[in-house]
Amino acid sequence: MNPVNAVSRANLARLTRHRLFWPVAVLVLLLVVNAVVTPGFLAIRVRDGHLYGSLIDILRFGAPLIMVSLGMTMVIATGGIDLSVGSVVAISGAMACYLISEGQGLAVALALSFGLCLVLGLWNGLLVTRLSIQPIIATLILMVGGRGIAQLITGGQIITIDRDSGYREIGGGHLAGLPVAVLIVLASVAAAAVLARRTALGLLLESVGGNAEASRLVGIRASGLIVLGYVFCAVCAGVAGWMISSDVSAADGNNAGLWIELDAILAVVLGGTALTGGRFSIAGTVVGALIIQTLNTTIYTAGIPPRTTLVFEAAVVTFVCLLQSPAFRAKVGRRRPGGPVPPPTDPPSADKKVEVPA
Amino acid sequence: MKRRILAAAAGAALALTAVTACGDSGSGSGSGSGSITLGFSQVGAESGWRTANTKSIKEEAAAAGIDLKFADAQQKQENQIAAIRSFIKQKVDVIAFSPVVVTGWDAVLKEAKAAGIPVVLTDRAVDSDASMYVTFLGSDFVEEGKKSGQWLVDQYKDSSEPVNIVQLEGTVGAAPAIDRKKGFEEVIKSKPNLKVIASQSGEFTRAKGKEVMQALLKAHKDIDVLYAHNDDMGLGAIQAIEEAGKKPGEDIKIITVDAVRDGMQALADGKINFIVECNPLLGGQLMEIVKKVHEDQPVERRIVTEETVFDQEAAKKALPSRKY
Incomplete structure (x- = not known):
């Protein structure tokens, strides 16, 4: 083996060990499949002064899911989970659309809807911290009850609002050639990344999720951080609710954001953040959400029959999870004669909790 | 004390949801x-x-x-x-x-x-x-599907050009979705030039209807007719069609089922061509x-x-x- 080859091989090994390698590989694979099945899939044209194409659609329709998943990542990092995001999506959309339909200005509608989301996040956070209710149960309350609240706001009907109210811009508008929803997501992800990685906040969140007791002993105020996580998550879900309702100019208390909590949790897991808390990856979550949205698009464009859609989705998700499992990769690697032997004791850091020395 | 107040608030919120859920x-x-x-x-x-x-x-x-x-x-x-x-x-x-x-x-x-x-x-x-x-x-959901199909057959009774239809189905497994599909496809079989080129579930909602239609418009350049199993999916799809630079009701003919007010408004505005009532x-x-x-x-x-x-x-x- 010549030395150049050995070097490139070492680089490849390092690349495949990166925690984002497999999620990104799957995303690229899905895009390639689409490009083969649908001619012109990767083409992006300019239409009416803004970018237009399937890739833009994936970003735009995936925007609400990325927002929700971003919030979910923070909650999961603290060792919690938030099942109520779907209901919060419905409530925030319902509140904003209701106020606009009642003749309120856009700013008032958004401010009140935003405030409501803050309260809902605070509610979840306080249930988890002050009353020490397990997160899955605490947020289940709002998941079930929240649909009722959304129904109460909409009066059980779908509220359709005037398409010229300006509200539409959030989910359906364009700015500088890009969908506004995508720009909002970009800004949110960037802000979250800066806050989490350029300040100590991310480290503190990870330490709380990794070992709450040890964090307490070193003097980290865990409960405040956890409440912050739930509030951030509810606000993200609220913004996603605006995107979803404004895109169709209608608030549907029953169906808006239905089951999005499951997709969001899946996106977080696909992105390599462990549900046990601790280490989290914002970039991984974004890639995870994009995988889910690309998968949806693939199903529509490739003409997979609706009856078998769920099986197809399950197959892809299983495949991604297997690829990410160090144990599985080690097994497959060992069986293949001559294949690269995976490092035995160094699994990708995604699965490793950060232990904070007490 | 603080704890007790919180617990009371939790109880009150639960009671509130119970009331909203069974207000009738x-x-x-x-x-x-x-x-x-x-x-x-x-x-x-x-x-x-x-x-x-x-x-x-x-x-x-x-x-x-x-x-x-x-x-x-x-x-x-x-x-x-x-x-x-x-x-x-x-x-x-x-x-x-x-x-x-x-x-x-x-x-x-x-x-x-x-x-x-x-x-x-x-x-x-x-x-x-x-x-x-x-x-x-x-x-009779099958009958509703048949009525939708019959209108389409009548529209194209004199033409033998191929007509490409996309179908937005309801929630997978729901009786109206199964039967409206069945009735529709049964009737249009009589005209071989009417062809369903894509059929996907829009889960009876506007948001999904729009998302699916957006993807279908990219995958199929030559859609002539849209058949949606309810008004809401049709209304979502109309927006996708408009964003693709086409005129709903003209470039793409639209048939829906239900006849709720928003759907009827779109029909009166010429964006939908035909609605079968589900009363x-x-x-x-x-x-x-x-x-x-x-x-x-x-x-x-x-x-x-x-x-x-x-x-x-x-x-x-x-x-x-x-x-x-």
Whole structure:
């Protein structure tokens, strides 16, 4: 083996060990499949002064899911989970659309809807911290009850609002050639990344999720951080609710954001953040959400029959999870004669909790 | 102290959700002497269609002088079974209900039969033996699909050019989705140039309808007709079509089912071409049946709701008086 080859091989090994390698590989694979099945899939044209194409659609329709998943990542990092995001999506959309339909200005509608989301996040956070209710149960309350609240706001009907109210811009508008929803997501992800990685906040969140007791002993105020996580998550879900309702100019208390909590949790897991808390990856979550949205698009464009859609989705998700499992990769690697032997004791850091020395 | 306040707040919020969830229940009053008492168990309040359905039943019962005991099942079968049992205990004259699911009604229907109370099904069917209930009043979803297909066949009766149809199906496994697809595809088979080139589920919602249509527009350049299993998916798809730079109703002909107000508005505006009605206002027909059953008159085993179809002209006329 010549030395150049050995070097490139070492680089490849390092690349495949990166925690984002497999999620990104799957995303690229899905895009390639689409490009083969649908001619012109990767083409992006300019239409009416803004970018237009399937890739833009994936970003735009995936925007609400990325927002929700971003919030979910923070909650999961603290060792919690938030099942109520779907209901919060419905409530925030319902509140904003209701106020606009009642003749309120856009700013008032958004401010009140935003405030409501803050309260809902605070509610979840306080249930988890002050009353020490397990997160899955605490947020289940709002998941079930929240649909009722959304129904109460909409009066059980779908509220359709005037398409010229300006509200539409959030989910359906364009700015500088890009969908506004995508720009909002970009800004949110960037802000979250800066806050989490350029300040100590991310480290503190990870330490709380990794070992709450040890964090307490070193003097980290865990409960405040956890409440912050739930509030951030509810606000993200609220913004996603605006995107979803404004895109169709209608608030549907029953169906808006239905089951999005499951997709969001899946996106977080696909992105390599462990549900046990601790280490989290914002970039991984974004890639995870994009995988889910690309998968949806693939199903529509490739003409997979609706009856078998769920099986197809399950197959892809299983495949991604297997690829990410160090144990599985080690097994497959060992069986293949001559294949690269995976490092035995160094699994990708995604699965490793950060232990904070007490 | 702080903790106690929080706990009280939690309790209050839970109570609030309980109230919102069953805001409709218990509107019946004590059984009046001489008048007919009808126990009705509704599915829930999951859509505008259902709300209109509930309203129609309440109004028509009041108009017909029938004493209505109304129970909302909140989409849970166990609630519905409990409601029917309580109707049996209260010895109502007739029981009517829209079953949440198709299966699992044998036991409670037997109890009603043993108590000598006739049962009428509305809107949705059950798989129990037909001797267990008197009649089934509701829409014929297959027929709705056929009406949609028939309009399309009539539109293209003189042409043999290929016509590419995309279909937005309802929630996978739901009876209206299965039957509307079946009826439609059965009828358009008679014209070989009418071809369904893509069929995907839009889950009966606007947001999904838009998302799916957006993808289908990219994958298929030559869509002539859209058939959506309800108005809402059609309304979402209209936006996707407009964003793709095409004119809904002209470049792509659109057929939907339901005829809710927003759909009718789009039809009147020329963005939809044809709507097959799925009528929630079956209160009047139900009260007729209840009276007949109470007087031991024979009724048909299957009664189809009175339903019509709308084209753009009919929609303009019907719109001002549309209740839902």
